[in-house]
Amino acid sequence: MRQTKLIAVTAALAAGALTLTACGSRGEDKGGNDAGSGGTTVVIGVDAPLTGDLSALGLGIRNSVDLATQQANAKKYVPGVTFKFEAYDDQAQPSSGQQNATKLVANKDVLGVVGPLNSSVSESMQKVFDDAKLTQISPANTNPALTQGPKWNTGEKARPYKSYFRTATTDAIQGPFAAQYLYNKAKKTKVFLIDDKKTYGSGLAGTFKGEFTKLGGKVVGEAHVNPDTKDFSAVATQVKSSGADVVYYGGEYPAAGPLSKQIKKAGAAIPLVGGDGIYSADFIKLSGKEGVGDLATSVGAPVETLPSAKEFVANYKNAGFKEAYEAYGGYSYDSAWAIIEAVKAVVDANGGKLPADARAKVLEATNKVSFDGVTGKVSFDEFGDATNKQLTVYKYEGDAWKAVESGTFSG
The missing domain is CATH 3.40.50.2300 (Response regulator)
Structure with missing residues (x-):
């Protein structure tokens, strides 16, 4: 964001x-x-x-x-x-x-x-x-x-x-940055893509998908969820049967936390990854112990x-x-x-x-x-965008988000 x-x-x-x-x-x-x-x-x-x-x-x-x-x-x-x-x-x-x-x-x-x-x-x-x-x-x-x-x-x-x-x-930077980290560093090759159909979530998921597939990653499933409903059991079952080794979620923490918890409880022991919309202490509270190992990108350096x-x-x-x-x-x-x-x-x-x-x-x-x-x-540049484009990957470890790596998208 x-x-x-x-x-x-x-x-x-x-x-x-x-x-x-x-x-x-x-x-x-x-x-x-x-x-x-x-x-x-x-x-x-x-x-x-x-x-x-x-x-x-x-x-x-x-x-x-x-x-x-x-x-x-x-x-x-x-x-x-x-x-x-x-x-x-x-x-x-x-x-x-x-x-x-x-x-x-x-x-x-x-x-x-x-x-x-x-x-x-x-x-x-x-x-x-x-x-x-x-x-x-x-x-x-x-x-x-x-x-x-x-x-x-x-x-x-x-x-x-x-x-x-x-x-x-912008998401033109953040989505691809996450894709590069997951494919090149975390060695994830099969993603299940989920978004909340809102402007932020769908846009972020779209830019992630473009870079992930360009790198050679495979999208093994896609779904849209209503963030106002907290029952994600159907999509959690889809994730489990897809063979994905990572879930990328375009959306915000009120839905991402319960979604992560339910995916793990469905038997898919894989990380959920999202953007700055999930980088909040409230995600940790909502996802509970099941969310340990999940990742988020957020703006700037630690x-x-x-x-x-x-x-x-x-x-x-x-x-x-x-x-x-x-x-x-x-x-x-x-x-x-x-x-x-x-x-x-x-x-x-x-x-x-x-x-x-x-x-x-x-x-x-x-x-x-x-x-x-x-x-x-x-x-600001000629479009009104910030000229500062650094991002950081965070991982949910213990009971907090911990910085993993900072950098910029290399397009």
Whole structure:
């Protein structure tokens, strides 16, 4: 759902029990702090699933944006400007995301939005933001079509919306990266391919399949599942009889955890592998002991290898958040900071004040943002994609995700 050196959640935090608090109502979660100076308020919007099955990831996104605004104010990073955040719960539903986008556009103080988590939700929001020239930066979306258009896989790339950016690398990189690792390093040659039919899951599974078969691997079975039903016994039986030596799942942890458990209980003692959508402490809880040995790819390098990420982890802990920052915390912080950098550039260029067309100017400045962030170098290419494309393979060992290998896809 990403490029140079990027952050992933620490094994300790990924393994730790998360206290999931449903924040506020289904609508907005108005946050902010009073550490800034000056009379101009700039709001950074947040859209993510703050309640429901994916709230572990969504709350990590919200908290990390909150932390960025706190630090910008404490440092008086943009003189005369106080940053606040305003978070909305999309419950991983496109219709809710679109409604939230409309509300954020209506608030004149909002000059940038971080989110959402889900690519399918982003599809419903992009035009709303683009029409308003309101910068949107997702820390988690990975579907290539969001930045490169529906024909990206044919080599015909066209940026659909100029207001959309992301700090995460795409499934065009992540799926093939996993395929190369499984075929070349793990020596897996027969895969059973499963996806949840959603934008993220089916796209990720598709890019994995293309590279795996290109390498010489064989797809011995394919199935689609409804992630809202937790009975996967039928597909588990199919996996058992297929002779597969690995399962690749395109989807997210609420379904992946029970799916892994049921596949093993059906007698198929083979690993389930997925993308960043399953890289969560909640997958470990949901898959139980049956999930030991499963693999996930996620964006960036392990947090312990990045000095900048260590500072982020310390600041996050000191801020007292109840929830872990999870897989997208660093990317969310960097997404918010990219907006802060763009606001600073606009204010500096306008004599210390925001211009009347602040949204358009911030959008223009976002294209030129370049800084050393939590996740490494943060900048965007001509499509709005991150220029940092590192990924890591993690393995469920003991009671936590453990880093196995970091690298980039060699296409």
